[in-house]
Amino acid sequence: xxxxxxxxxxxxxxxxxxxxxxxxxxxxxxxxxxxxxxxxxxxxxxxxxxxxxxxxxxxxxxxxxxxxxxxxxxxxxxxxxxxxxxxxxxxxxxxxxxxxxxxxxxxxxxxxxxxxxxxxxxxxxxxxxxxxxxxxxxxxxxxxxxxxxxxxxxxxxxxxxxxxxxxxxxxxxxxxxxxxxxxxxxxxxxxxxxxxxxxxxxxxxxxxxxxxxxxxxxxxxxxxxxxxxxxxxxxxxxxxxxxxxxxxxxxxxxxxxxxxxxxxxxxxxxxxxxxxxxxxxxxxxxxxxxxxxxxxxxxxxxxxxxxxxxxxxxxxxxxxxxxxxxxxxxxxxxxxxxxxxxxxxxxxxxxxxxxxxxxxxxxxxxxxxxxxxxxxxxxxxxxxxxxxxxxxxxxxxxxxxxxxxxxxxx
Amino acid sequence: xxxxxxxxxxxxxxxxxxxxxxxxxxxxxxxxxxxxxxxxxxxxxxxxxxxxxxxxxxxxxxxxxxxxxxxxxxxxxxxxxxxxxxxxxxxxxxxxxxxxxxxxxxxxxxxxxxxxxxxxxxxxxxxxxxxxxxxxxxxxxxxxxxxxxxxxxxxxxxxxxxxxxxxxxxxxxxxxxxxxxxxxxxxxxxxxxxxxxxxxxxxxxxxxxxxxxxxxxxxxxxxxxxxxxxxxxxxxxxxxxxxxxxxxxxxxxxxxxxxxxxxxxxxxxxxxxxxxxxxxxxxxxxxxxxxxxxxxxxxxx
Numbered sequence: 001x002x003x004x005x006x007x008x009x010x011x012x013x014x015x016x017x018x019x020x021x022x023x024x025x026x027x028x029x030x031x032x033x034x035x036x037x038x039x040x041x042x043x044x045x046x047x048x049x050x051x052x053x054x055x056x057x058x059x060x061x062x063x064x065x066x067x068x069x070x071x072x073x074x075x076x077x078x079x080x081x082x083x084x085x086x087x088x089x090x091x092x093x094x095x096x097x098x099x100x101x102x103x104x105x106x107x108x109x110x111x112x113x114x115x116x117x118x119x120x121x122x123x124x125x126x127x128x129x130x131x132x133x134x135x136x137x138x139x140x141x142x143x144x145x146x147x148x149x150x151x152x153x154x155x156x157x158x159x160x161x162x163x164x165x166x167x168x169x170x171x172x173x174x175x176x177x178x179x180x181x182x183x184x185x186x187x188x189x190x191x192x193x194x195x196x197x198x199x200x201x202x203x204x205x206x207x208x209x210x211x212x213x214x215x216x217x218x219x220x221x222x223x224x225x226x227x228x229x230x231x232x233x234x235x236x237x238x239x240x241x242x243x244x245x246x247x248x249x250x251x252x253x254x255x256x257x258x259x260x261x262x263x264x265x266x267x268x269x270x271x272x273x274x275x276x277x278x279x280x281x282x283x284x285x286x287x288x289x290x291x292x293x294x295x296x297x298x299x300x301x302x303x304x305x306x307x308x309x310x311x312x313x314x315x316x317x318x319x320x321x322x323x324x325x326x327x328x329x330x331x332x333x334x335x336x337x338x339x340x341x342x343x344x345x346x347x348x349x350x351x352x353x354x355x356x357x358x359x360x361x362x363x364x365x366x367x368x369x370x371x372x373x374x375x376x377x378x379x380x381x382x383x384x385x386x387x388x389x390x391x392x393x394x395x396x397x398x399x400x401x402x403x404x405x406x407x408x409x410x
Numbered sequence: 411x412x413x414x415x416x417x418x419x420x421x422x423x424x425x426x427x428x429x430x431x432x433x434x435x436x437x438x439x440x441x442x443x444x445x446x447x448x449x450x451x452x453x454x455x456x457x458x459x460x461x462x463x464x465x466x467x468x469x470x471x472x473x474x475x476x477x478x479x480x481x482x483x484x485x486x487x488x489x490x491x492x493x494x495x496x497x498x499x500x501x502x503x504x505x506x507x508x509x510x511x512x513x514x515x516x517x518x519x520x521x522x523x524x525x526x527x528x529x530x531x532x533x534x535x536x537x538x539x540x541x542x543x544x545x546x547x548x549x550x551x552x553x554x555x556x557x558x559x560x561x562x563x564x565x566x567x568x569x570x571x572x573x574x575x576x577x578x579x580x581x582x583x584x585x586x587x588x589x590x591x592x593x594x595x596x597x598x599x600x601x602x603x604x605x606x607x608x609x610x611x612x613x614x615x616x617x618x619x620x621x622x623x624x625x626x627x628x629x630x631x632x633x634x635x636x637x638x639x640x641x642x643x644x645x646x647x648x649x650x651x652x653x654x655x656x657x658x659x660x661x662x663x664x665x666x667x668x669x670x671x672x673x674x675x676x677x678x679x680x681x682x683x684x685x686x687x688x689x690x691x692x693x694x695x696x697x698x699x700x701x702x703x704x705x706x707x708x709x710x711x
Contacts, residue, residue, distance in 0.1 A: 349465050349486045379485060408437055
């Protein structure tokens with residue numbers, strides 16, 4: 001049984017050409033998947049195929065190539081719809097990525113529904129991309145932002161959340177999984193409570209999409225945004241899901257081609273969903289390649305991905321805990337794929353540089369969560385983050401590397 | 411004393427021992443970082459933080475016997491090691507030598523290949539900051555020298571005057587005394603006035619400092635250093651101010667707003683009356699109008 005799993009991992013890993021190389025003379029161990037994951041051959045092939053066989057603009061051309069491209073692009077939308085179990089294709093908008101999705105909601109929802117004095121509820125562990133767009137709209141509409149505090153173990157202070165929630169709360173926006181800590185937030189509880197006050201909930205699912213099976217209907221979430229590049233797809237493409245009742249009312253975010261039905265010099269009628277929010281020629285190739293990435297994940301299977309990552313995470317948590325003076329940041333019980341740590345008297349940057357020289361790629365810094373790092377009074381952490389192709393051997397290399405770096409730095 | 415070139419040569423030789431051994435080179439850099447004395451906490455101020463570095467770097471500098479002394483620190487050991495290389499080379503050298511130093515060791519030990527592009531920018535920022543300090547101390551030293559020369563000239567003048575008077579006047583001694591007391595009085599008067607009322611020259615300096623707070627939005631150098639200010643006139647007693655300025659190009663998007671910004675900035679001074687800013691393109695602005703600092707900042711050296 002164990003053997004079968006490890007065979008499967010070997011086969012999966014072989015599908016990633018980039019992982020077959022040496023860096024600084026050592027076989028590459030890639031542990032920076034929360035920043036971006038690597039891409040399997042099938043995704044790379046989808047990109048090559050598009051440009052070698054049927055590149056053309058979509059939704060308008062009357063010729064063969066345009067028809068092919070349109071079919072493939074819209075197929076990818078259907079795959080994304082199924083990936084998150086949305087009610088309909090028209091609620092699935094292609095975006096540049098999670099950041100654009102959040103900006104779209106902040107501006108479009110904000111301009112349509114927010115009024116002076118309304119409150120926006122965010123989390124203190126939010127990624128900057130789920131913070132700044134709200135700060136911008138809050139200033140424009142004179143709204144107030146409240147923050148759900150984070151407890152020492154890296155979980156949200158849910159008591160505080162329930163106290164902060166009130167009739168003035170119009171939007172609650174937070175990460176499904178924290179990118180810096182890996183904490184899986186209790187989103188069901190948050191969504192249910194928010195809805196009793198009539199507040200809409202946006203989930204930043206950038207870190208969740210590669211690890212969990214997402215079901216927007218079961219979650220009853222209002223908006224959900226994620227990026228292709230963290231789930232084995234290319235950069236520059238993402239998905240924003242929204243409930244129909246919001247998307248039909250919301251004013252468009254950007255104007256241009258694709259999003260219009262009729263344009264006269266007097267005014268414009270907007271196209272129907274989902275095109276209303278997709279101004280300009282989209283990232284056609286990216287959309288199609290995202291479809292291929294979803295195929296890849298479906299083939300490997302969500303159950304297998306979760307089981308494999310959890311096993312390696314548990315192994316890694318124990319192995320790192322045994323390193324003297326190392327402290328793992330974010331020790332929530334419910335956690336996905338992230339080992340964020342600090343070592344006493346050693347700056348995370350120094351660890352990162354030396355690991356790199358040993359062929360081990362991790363991320364160091366504040367992970368775009370400066371307020372959280374400030375609250376903990378640390379300059380940042382070193383972060384190893386997992387994907388399905390990571391193994392216990394990768395963790396062994398990491399531990400060995402940390403021990404070696406520690407000796408050099410102390 | 412070791413010259414900048416000598417020290418660099420030594421570093422290149424040291425690094426040659428670790429050819430092809432990245433870990434060895436790092437060990438060497440880390441050791442340098444550990445050996446560099448920590449900066450006293452009182453100097454770890456925000457003002458001393460070198461901007462543009464990803465990890466925090468503090469640089470403290472002062473002038474001592476015509477040489478520039480550098481003391482630096484960082485919160486990461488590897489960065490501190492890299493700073494140590496720079497400090498070892500540039501500390502205790504003359505401002506002119508520092509300003510003109512060509513830091514060839516960076517390419518010779520292939521330092522940049524070890525650094526991410528952000529780190530590489532940090533290294534540039536560090537070098538720039540050290541050279542800026544050198545430039546500042548250089549002009550300070552020059553100013554002091556000039557001031558000393560002027561002082562000597564003044565003394566000579568007074569002596570000549572006294573000698574002439576002694577020559578031409580029998581009552582010289584008495585008149586000399588009264589003359590001297592007169593001068594003293596004048597100085598005293600000037601000083602008391604200084605507290606309550608500023609001279610036009612002083613106002614002009616204050617106006618200049620204010621204008622230095624204005625930036626062209628696309629250029630990280632203030633508009634004064636950039637050479638956009640052609641003329642500053644102060645008209646006592648109300649201290650009305652007239653500023654003649656330009657912008658870098660006639661189609662510059664801030665051509666309308668920049669003069670207003672200058673006017674508003676200058677108006678913040680309590681000491682000035684009306685402020686009039688005139689925009690001119692005669693002569694048109696040219697890169698050569700930038701100060702040395704500005705050129706350095708923008709990488710024209």
